[in-house]
Amino acid sequence: MSKETAEQTMNQNETNGKAKQAAIEILKKYGIVFVLILMIIGISILRPNFLTPNNIFNVLTQSAIFGIMALGMTLVITSKGIDLSVGSVLALTGVVAASLGQSASATSKFFPGLGEMPLIVPILAAVLLGALIGAINGGLLSYTGIPPFIATLGMMTIARGFALIYTGGSPISSLTPAFTRLGGRLGVVPIPVIIYGIMIVITWILLNNTQFGKNVYAIGGNIKAAEVSGVNVKKNLILIYAYCGMLAGVAAIVFAGRVGSVHPGAATGYELTAIAATTIGGTSHAGGIGTVWGAVVGALVLSVLRNGLTLLGVHAYWQQIIEGMIIVVAVIIDMRKNARKK
Amino acid sequence: MSKETAEQTMNQNETNGKAKQAAIEILKKYGIVFVLILMIIGISILRPNFLTPNNIFNVLTQSAIFGIMALGMTLVITSKGIDLSVGSVLALTGVVAASLGQSASATSKFFPGLGEMPLIVPILAAVLLGALIGAINGGLLSYTGIPPFIATLGMMTIARGFALIYTGGSPISSLTPAFTRLGGRLGVVPIPVIIYGIMIVITWILLNNTQFGKNVYAIGGNIKAAEVSGVNVKKNLILIYAYCGMLAGVAAIVFAGRVGSVHPGAATGYELTAIAATTIGGTSHAGGIGTVWGAVVGALVLSVLRNGLTLLGVHAYWQQIIEGMIIVVAVIIDMRKNARKK
Amino acid sequence: ACGGGGGGGTEAPAAEEGAMTIGYASSNLNDTGQTFVADGARTYAEANGLTIQVQDAQEDVVRQQDQVKTMIEQGVDALVVVPVDTSAMGPITDAAQEAGIPLVYVNRNPFGEDQPPEGVYYVGSQEIVAGRMQGEALVEMMGEEGNVGILMGILSNEGAIKRTEGNEEILSQYPGINILAKETGNWQRDQGMSLTENWLTAYGDDLNAILANNDEMALGAVQALQAAGRDDVLVMGVDATPDAKEAVKGGSLAATVLQDLFGQGNMGTEIAHQAAQGNSPSQLTWIDFVPVTIDNVDEF
């Protein structure tokens, strides 16, 4: 063996060792990823068709809607807040978008004679309305000092009420083909997954590479530190909630595209799912700790779980029980990373 | 005027002034009481039948169920926690209690041949089961360190699942007359109101006059300092959640008595109402701050609001919107007590 | 549908002489079907110069009781109630009887086989019948062999339980028919869609039919099937909503079951009106379900 090859082998060994160690580090740090992988392995052994490309895309698509909401929730919870209104905001922005995206034949009772509008109209409407509602949330809690729980709980009820009034309680359907295309695929990849991916990247950059992102961490980690460092806390809180509301609007578009109709009662309880995904992903309600990848993994844990339980043919009642247990266990395993050897 | 009388007058003036000042102090400190009084005055002017004894008892009865849950939630939130499972725990303890409190004729599918049992059996069952589930919540979060949000979110799903399994999805009815009497009146006073009153007193004493109560504040105020000060944090957390679960069991008994039947889907979303009542009453999610009277007033604000909106004949959709707005406004007014004159 | 909504309710109820007030307690106005029932009630009230006050219990049985009691306190002349939980209507019945106010239950029957007590009425149908109709229609179209998935509503809802029971009652008579899965889509279209996607992975070509407890979930299933390029799976719903009728016409939905919800609300209010005027309408009024397929869809 020449010296060179020996060196190469050594390097390789070292690389292997390092890679291994890095992998262990990652697993320890990212315990929840480990849980996700375990779940995937377990389900695939029992049901090999879990790993078909089609099903994988299904799982991703299914996680897209509350996953997008979880992205916004990550900012909110990292800033030590909570947003209970996202489910209702999805419904309200969704019905408004749907009413602007109906096919001309279903000439809507909303805007008679307006005809079919380009897709950008409903999209912008949902996104802007979502951001506006979020900004109201943020403004309320930062200027009056009421707890985020109350501000967004109020908004949850209010937005739902407006969705009901806007629609009279009936779903809005007959969306334009362009709209429902958003629920389809581009090549093999489902468009909801593409949209989700774009939102992940945007949110990641926002949280990690902008001053705004640093402010989010500082506000949640130590609001006094933020204040004495001259961070405009009020303005940033408004932006945080506006972004969260905006993502609820994006989720509404994906929802409408996928389902082809939006019901004023849609997405009831999704706020809890989004918060759960965020929390499973390690974002702390004590503020200052939160990651985008955590929210993505958390959302995946939930959708893999639901998909898996269905594939396994678990009885509907038991699905609830097992889902509850696995969420708890997943977070317990994830917690071990913080376990301090006393 | 003799010197003496002059002095007396002065003293009186002083007393008056003091009383006035005290009243202002109280209103400032207890802003939410002020809001409640305003609401009551407003509604009574528009609808004089609001203040009939019957309707007043209605309002009190209506606040009893989630009011009782809010009492337990006050301890939980004061300790910097949250309990999302109380609605589901109500349902589970409720169906179990109902199955033990059916009239002999409806010889239950649960315990065939057992016949009619004394009322104490279902009551104890609900209370103990509630406490047990709560203790599990508390144990989970204190021993594994997972966030209360996750532990109780998991329990929320799990308890609901068990309620469904226990009943097969159908409600349990035909309760014994003794049981449904709990929904009736003792003299003129509704029994739910009496039970609520007893729970208020017990919780008040517990929180204000026992070592346990002091520990609750300490844990919520600074968990590390509590540990160093010799508080057994784990044991106390278990007790806190057990008490909250137990009160959900008490609420289940009131529920069953009032409705005459318990549905496995009962009380869905009550956790949010209970948390809202607690938060409206000034209990802080940042921990360490919480009062029993606050929870009672918070629950009253909600039930007066709902009762008033119905009496006023406000359209159902608008009721939601107005309810959301008033909750927010009430807490904003309450906040003003903390407002710093800049 | 919303147009008439705001107006009727907000007027001062029972204030002026002559105008009768009907208190209407809906189980859940978030439920499309229930908005049709409420529309029926409102239409009748408007046509007959009645004031109607609509309350929404949002699936909370205690809240419904509170609302009814408050409306009694406020002095309505008659009550129309869509029960949240049919087994829990005792206190409401008692309260109405005590106050001497006629009470009409609509859409969901709290009395089962029994006769309602004096001054209490029922207008509607038996949920289980809808389930049976779906089952029968399915056997007719699919034959006596095949694998079926059932999309259930909220698991604790009576409609979900009874309709599923009706499905099973019929299908169990055919040994060749197999129920692959029963899961809840919580009445929602998006959840019906996700479940169907998962079923397609789990059962693939084995899946021959989907019976949904309502049209919203059925339409979600249709969407998932179309996306997967499957046109061989029969899907059936309940309610005959406009979207569903459209889908039946287009052939993507094999059948739905019409429940004349508008008619139920309308009739319920009429009976309440009659009773409040001192007439004695019949205590039980059945409004039957009708199966809707491509053959008869144009009639509705």
Add this chain to the structure above:
Amino acid sequence: MTEQPHVLEMKNIIKNFPGVQALKSAELTVGPGEIHALMGENGAGKSTLMKCLIGIHPPTSGEIYFDGKLIENYSTADALNMGISMIHQELNPVEHRPIMENIWLGREPKNRLGLVDHKKMYEMSKEVLEMIDLKEDPRTEMRHLTVAKMQMIEIAKAISYNAKLIIMDEPTSALTNKEVDQLFSIMRKLKENGKSIIYISHKLDEIFAITDKVTVLRDGQYIATEKTADLTVERMIKLMVGRDITEMFPKVACEIGDVKLEVKNLSNGKHFKNVSFQVRKGEILGVAGLVGAGRTEVIEAVFGIRSAEGEIYIDGERVSIHSAEDAINNKMALLTEDRRMNGIFPMLNILQNMTISNMKSYVKKNKLVDHKKMKTDAHRFIETLSVKTPGIYQKIENLSGGNQQKVLVARWLLTEPDILFLDEPTRGIDVGAKAEIHKLITSLAGQGKTIVMISSELPEVMGMSDRIMVMHEGRVTGIIENRKDLTQEEIMRYATGEVKEKLA
């Protein structure tokens, strides 16, 4: 130009909080290139005056001139932009973020795309850390640092604003001599560059060592401004307290009894190894060492809130202590080092803060709590320790730092312990109160209590202790009998590990 213009003039500042007038009529004038001490007892209003200046609490009334211009209605951000920066008395770390993000919070360097330039931030942070001679990776999360290092970061941050006027509110309360020297050399450099510094500290030697002028506040009132060189210690104390304080370390010899506490071979893999010592009744054992020597950890382990192997004997009997509860049951008490983290309950009132550890003794036979007794006790200690507060229902958060410390001292005295562990008991406490606490410690020893006192102030250790235990990197390097002729240098030799082991 005849007279040099002032950098800062604060005139007639009044600040009211609900129920408290923190500043009655405060004044402060600072010239360019001047290091100006702001002195006063705990609660005199020093921090409040500085918070008024930096825009956290706008004053109720009064005028502030900066650079000759009247400034009003400004935010903290404005103040920073104008050239005023501040090291706060309470540390403000964003714990889960790296050092560099803490330093540059609110003014992150950006690249052309407007995104945060992490590389540049890293480089800039390295420079800043070099300035204070701190060898930490700027990417280390703040929570991994010791209090002392966090404090150094705060100092670095305040300097990095390149401000004209830097406020330093008790920057040295968590530092030892080495870092203090470092800080002083930085301050001198700043002074050379014409920057002005407002310096707050309760350590008089520091005031004399570094400052040019002194302004004294008492009860929110301006008392005097004098050149430091013209002052004596006695006069300065008199200005602050309004009376004379004679005894600084009132150590009186008292009878020393049997061995009360013995610790044998205490180790916990990471922080300390084989620690053994004995303390007797009536004895005060001082514990000295550099920051990071592991003193806190040893005491925490003895008190049961940190796990470790080894044996603990009380009165000759082996005890097992696994929680603070156990420790308290064994009549121990621990005044912790980090007031904010594991000392106070910020939003609870003084009554609650003071009585929590003693709650057991307030439980009556009927299991209810005896509020009357609690209140009596609280009032008694507010008086004994002269805690400056409007009442027992004041939130402890609203007390000045020194007064918070007094409440904590009271908390432990209430439990009537036999063994007291005091970790930096006079950190942030003014001279008057310090003397009171010292008197108290001495009288406790006189009552036969056993006292273990950690302090980073060598004069305090030497003034108070019967024996001194010195630690270095987790090991006990010496236990020295306190003598008249013991020098700081000698202790430092043990503390730096120069002397390996010598037990007395």
